[in-house]
Amino acid sequence: MEDKVLRKLFLGFIHIHILHHAKESPIFGSWMLEELREHGYSIGPGTLYPILHSMESDGLLTREDRNVEGKIRKYYSITEKGEQILVEAQKKAYELFKEIKD
Amino acid sequence: MEDKVLRKLFLGFIHIHILHHAKESPIFGSWMLEELREHGYSIGPGTLYPILHSMESDGLLTREDRNVEGKIRKYYSITEKGEQILVEAQKKAYELFKEIKD
DNA sequence: TTTTCAATATCGCCCTTCGATATTAATACT
DNA sequence: AGTATTAATATCGAAGGGCGATATTGAAAA
Numbered sequence: 001m002e003d004k005v006l007r008k009l010f011l012g013f014i015h016i017h018i019l020h021h022a023k024e025s026p027i028f029g030s031w032m033l034e035e036l037r038e039h040g041y042s043i044g045p046g047t048l049y050p051i052l053h054s055m056e057s058d059g060l061l062t063r064e065d066r067n068v069e070g071k072i073r074k075y076y077s078i079t080e081k082g083e084q085i086l087v088e089a090q091k092k093a094y095e096l097f098k099e100i101k102d
Numbered sequence: 103m104e105d106k107v108l109r110k111l112f113l114g115f116i117h118i119h120i121l122h123h124a125k126e127s128p129i130f131g132s133w134m135l136e137e138l139r140e141h142g143y144s145i146g147p148g149t150l151y152p153i154l155h156s157m158e159s160d161g162l163l164t165r166e167d168r169n170v171e172g173k174i175r176k177y178y179s180i181t182e183k184g185e186q187i188l189v190e191a192q193k194k195a196y197e198l199f200k201e202i203k204d
Numbered sequence: 205t206t207t208t209c210a211a212t213a214t215c216g217c218c219c220t221t222c223g224a225t226a227t228t229a230a231t232a233c234t
Numbered sequence: 235a236g237t238a239t240t241a242a243t244a245t246c247g248a249a250g251g252g253c254g255a256t257a258t259t260g261a262a263a264a
Contacts, residue, residue: 004160005160005162005187006187006190007221007222008113008114008117008251009114009117009118009187009191009194010114010194011110011113011114011220011221012110012111012112012113012114012115013114013194013195013198015110015111016111016198016202017198017201017202020201020202028242028243029242029243030241030242030243039197040194043221043222044221044222044223044224045223045242045243045244046221046222046223046224046225046244046245046246047220047221047222047223049242049243049244049245050220050221050222050244050245051220051221052243053244054219054220058106058107060107069230069231070229070230070231071229071230071231071240071241071242072228072229072230072242072243073241073242073243074242074243085107085108085111086202088108089111089112089202090202090203092111092112092115092142093115093195093198093199093202094199094203095141096115096118096119096195097195097196097199099119099122100118100119100122100188100191100192100195101192101196109252109253110220113251113252130211130212131211131212132210132211132212145252145253146252146253146254146255147211147212147213147254148213148214148215148252148253148254148255148256149251149252149253149254151211151212151213151214152213152214152251152252152253153251153252154212155213156251171261171262172260172261172262173209173210173211173260173261173262174211174212174259174260174261175210175211175212176211176212
């Protein structure tokens with residue numbers, strides 16, 4: 001399957017998407033899963049949640065538990081360090097795009 | 103170190119760079135190492151060579167041994183499948199860039 | 205033959221990804 | 235009250251990959 005090949009290429013993209021959305025407004029896991037799916041990234045919960053945890057322990061995201069309609073959700077927001085990383089990613093994504101666009 | 107964090111984000115970018123350059127003209131390992139370094143990607147030979155091997159066994163690159171000034175180099179060119187993957191990557195890189203640019 | 209050098213390959217450790225399954229906590233139903 | 239249901243999150247073991255350090259290759263120079 002070339003799915004495996006594509007995933008290898010796009011896992012970093014997924015991390016960047018997460019940072020981007022977490023900057024716009026706090027996100028939670030299953031919403032992010034749906035958002036990524038709409039962008040054409042197929043990824044399961046067993047992959048996403050460990051990624052969120054590692055991004056938190058890497059200091060890119062902070063977690064806050066909220067009670068929404070009786071359900072507890074873990075909302076993740078971007079940290080200052082996360083924003084710095086995102087800026088780096090924006091630069092690199094632009095360079096990559098410029099270089100391969102034609 | 104946040105180097106580890108950045109590497110996680112950019113490994114896919116590196117794969118795409120490799121595909122792009124292998125399409126322009128055949129590449130070999132140590133040249134690619136230098137090229138990536140100039141683009142700001144720090145990566146060692148112990149990482150790059152296994153990547154080239156896996157991209158070959160995934161059918162994205164083909165290898166051809168050439169004798170250059172008495173030295174044997176392994177030149178990698180892009181395959182048809184590699185070109186298809188690269189097109190996918192271009193689309194996704196453009197979407198990513200569009201989404202996070204501001 | 206020995207040294208030197210550029211280029212490539214391999215080693216073992218550790219971490220991550222993955223699909224599948226389990227857990228949690230609150231509501232709806234009978 | 236007890237059970238089923240549901241959304242959201244967490245965890246499991248297997249498999250694979252990244253990493254730095256080290257080893258190997260092959261040819262030319264000394």
